[in-house]
Amino acid sequence: MAHEIPVTEPRVRGKRPPQGDPVVDRAFALLGAFDARRRSMTLGELARRSGIPTSSTLRLAGRLVAWGALERDAEGRYSIGLRLWEVASLAPRAQGLKQVAMPYMGDLEEVTRQHVLLAVRDGDQGLLVERLSSHLAMPVLYRVGGRLPLHSTGVGLVLLAYAESEFQEEVLGRPLVHEPEKVAVSPAALRRTLAAIRQDGLHVLRRRAPQPLVSVAAPVFGADDRIAAALSVVVPLEHAEPRLLGPAVRTAARAISRGLGAQRSIGLVPAP
Amino acid sequence: MAHEIPVTEPRVRGKRPPQGDPVVDRAFALLGAFDARRRSMTLGELARRSGIPTSSTLRLAGRLVAWGALERDAEGRYSIGLRLWEVASLAPRAQGLKQVAMPYMGDLEEVTRQHVLLAVRDGDQGLLVERLSSHLAMPVLYRVGGRLPLHSTGVGLVLLAYAESEFQEEVLGRPLVHEPEKVAVSPAALRRTLAAIRQDGLHVLRRRAPQPLVSVAAPVFGADDRIAAALSVVVPLEHAEPRLLGPAVRTAARAISRGLGAQRSIGLVPAP
Numbered sequence: 001m002a003h004e005i006p007v008t009e010p011r012v013r014g015k016r017p018p019q020g021d022p023v024v025d026r027a028f029a030l031l032g033a034f035d036a037r038r039r040s041m042t043l044g045e046l047a048r049r050s051g052i053p054t055s056s057t058l059r060l061a062g063r064l065v066a067w068g069a070l071e072r073d074a075e076g077r078y079s080i081g082l083r084l085w086e087v088a089s090l091a092p093r094a095q096g097l098k099q100v101a102m103p104y105m106g107d108l109e110e111v112t113r114q115h116v117l118l119a120v121r122d123g124d125q126g127l128l129v130e131r132l133s134s135h136l137a138m139p140v141l142y143r144v145g146g147r148l149p150l151h152s153t154g155v156g157l158v159l160l161a162y163a164e165s166e167f168q169e170e171v172l173g174r175p176l177v178h179e180p181e182k183v184a185v186s187p188a189a190l191r192r193t194l195a196a197i198r199q200d201g202l203h204v205l206r207r208r209a210p211q212p213l214v215s216v217a218a219p220v221f222g223a224d225d226r227i228a229a230a231l232s233v234v235v236p237l238e239h240a241e242p243r244l245l246g247p248a249v250r251t252a253a254r255a256i257s258r259g260l261g262a263q264r265s266i267g268l269v270p271a272p
Numbered sequence: 273m274a275h276e277i278p279v280t281e282p283r284v285r286g287k288r289p290p291q292g293d294p295v296v297d298r299a300f301a302l303l304g305a306f307d308a309r310r311r312s313m314t315l316g317e318l319a320r321r322s323g324i325p326t327s328s329t330l331r332l333a334g335r336l337v338a339w340g341a342l343e344r345d346a347e348g349r350y351s352i353g354l355r356l357w358e359v360a361s362l363a364p365r366a367q368g369l370k371q372v373a374m375p376y377m378g379d380l381e382e383v384t385r386q387h388v389l390l391a392v393r394d395g396d397q398g399l400l401v402e403r404l405s406s407h408l409a410m411p412v413l414y415r416v417g418g419r420l421p422l423h424s425t426g427v428g429l430v431l432l433a434y435a436e437s438e439f440q441e442e443v444l445g446r447p448l449v450h451e452p453e454k455v456a457v458s459p460a461a462l463r464r465t466l467a468a469i470r471q472d473g474l475h476v477l478r479r480r481a482p483q484p485l486v487s488v489a490a491p492v493f494g495a496d497d498r499i500a501a502a503l504s505v506v507v508p509l510e511h512a513e514p515r516l517l518g519p520a521v522r523t524a525a526r527a528i529s530r531g532l533g534a535q536r537s538i539g540l541v542p543a544p
Contacts, residue, residue, distance in 0.1 A: 088356045
């Protein structure tokens with residue numbers, strides 16, 4: 001992943017870490033060792049996952065616990081701490097956006113009784129900032145804070161369609177595959193899809209796997225009139241009525257854009 | 273605040289920072305410099321707020337931007353980064369709890385059309401983990417990621433009522449004041465309130481300021497059968513029907529507790 005810090009220092013016992021920055025990188029490597037499958041780890045697991053010697057891991061983790069970036073439970077397992085979550089809740093591109101979006105996402109969830117997703121682009125992936133799901137909704141694919149591919153999800157395609165053209169070309173130049181079917185994506189077809197999304201200000205994606213679903217996604221614009229996020233409703237393929245869902249998703253996306261201070265109307269009110 | 277790291281090193285120009293841990297503390301001091309009123313800062317503001325010399329701030333902030341803990345906008349202002357938010361979303365006591373609670377919070381919001389709050393205790397304060405608010409809801413007091421006093425909010429009193437008795441005694445021993453009225457809290461009255469909450473498994477708090485409201489709050493228990501969070505509905509005092517809200521809040525809190533793996537029923541089903 002683009003964000004992972006390579007551990008440059010070899011594991012040499014007894015060697016003092018170099019002065020300054022590498023210590024900071026190591027501290028963040030400890031944080032980066034956690035993921036959705038590893039939300040709590042022993043000291044040994046943390047050391048192995050981060051590639052940092054156990055003695056340094058113990059010392060660094062102690063500093064992180066003291067600050068509240070990590071917490072340690074009664075069995076000595078480490079997990080991400082509440083203080084880190086508190087600070088992270090100030091991230092404008094996640095919580096700030098979410099704060100504006102939530103009431104409108106609630107409306108959509110109430111109308112559709114399924115999943116409502118809000119995602120932003122981070123590097124070459126989408127990051128799910130919020131998800132509202134009804135009790136009755138079908139089993140869900142993504143978790144809040146999780147990543148999703150740009151080229152094979154409704155929100156991802158919308159984020160890609162409104163990204164800078166250099167970035168689009170870079171993505172189009174790569175070998176892309178639809179997971180989990182392992183079907184290759186045609187760059188020409190993807191290019192047409194992106195153009196159509198910009199034309200319509202909406203994307204309706206039908207997928208058969210991993211489960212039959214329809215995702216109806218629309219762009220959310222920020223105060224700089226550039227794309228800030230993508231909003232979607234994900235419903236089971238059976239009984240889905242994208243013609244009815246489209247206007248609802250568009251309306252909510254437009255309301256969120258206005259809430260963020262966007263002036264742009266392109267893509268929000270497409271020509272009939 | 274218990275979590276803030278004092279900046280131990282004096283501001284001496286040109287002095288090399290000591291090796292190892294203090295650098296980590298400084299990196300986190302930069303993160304801790306952000307708050308709800310300062311979500312984005314220039315380099316100078318960041319240095320002033322954190323008490324770290326500008327040259328060190330620049331260097332450290334560069335590392336944090338490289339990792340994604342901070343982001344830097346076109347005007348050079350720093351804000352909390354998306355990668356930090358992503359890692360923080362793995363915090364069991366915040367996002368993990370929220371994931372279980374959200375559908376039930378959604379139900380409560382749909383029924384009440386006002387505010388639904390979920391808070392955990394962190395040190396001697398409550399931390400708002402989630403808030404669902406209807407469009408029509410009265411202006412709101414608290415933001416997600418924000419802190420609230422234990423002794424004068426519905427969720428805070430519930431968190432305090434089920435906390436360890438040593439901690440309760442410590443709080444009862446302090447001079448406590450209701451904000452914004454500046455009315456002193458009587459320790460004896462607070463003690464009776466906490467006992468009544470444990471008896472009822474519910475608290476109905478009526479407040480006149482800063483606005484007339486009723487908060488109806490109930491405890492949420494975790495897999496260890498200890499208090500994990502407090503759930504509340506906050507409605508305008510006028511037209512509030514706490515007798516009707518109580519069972520709704522209790523029911524949702526119980527459902528969340530079960531979702532977290534709690535066995536405990538004390539306080540969830542009080543005697544009639």
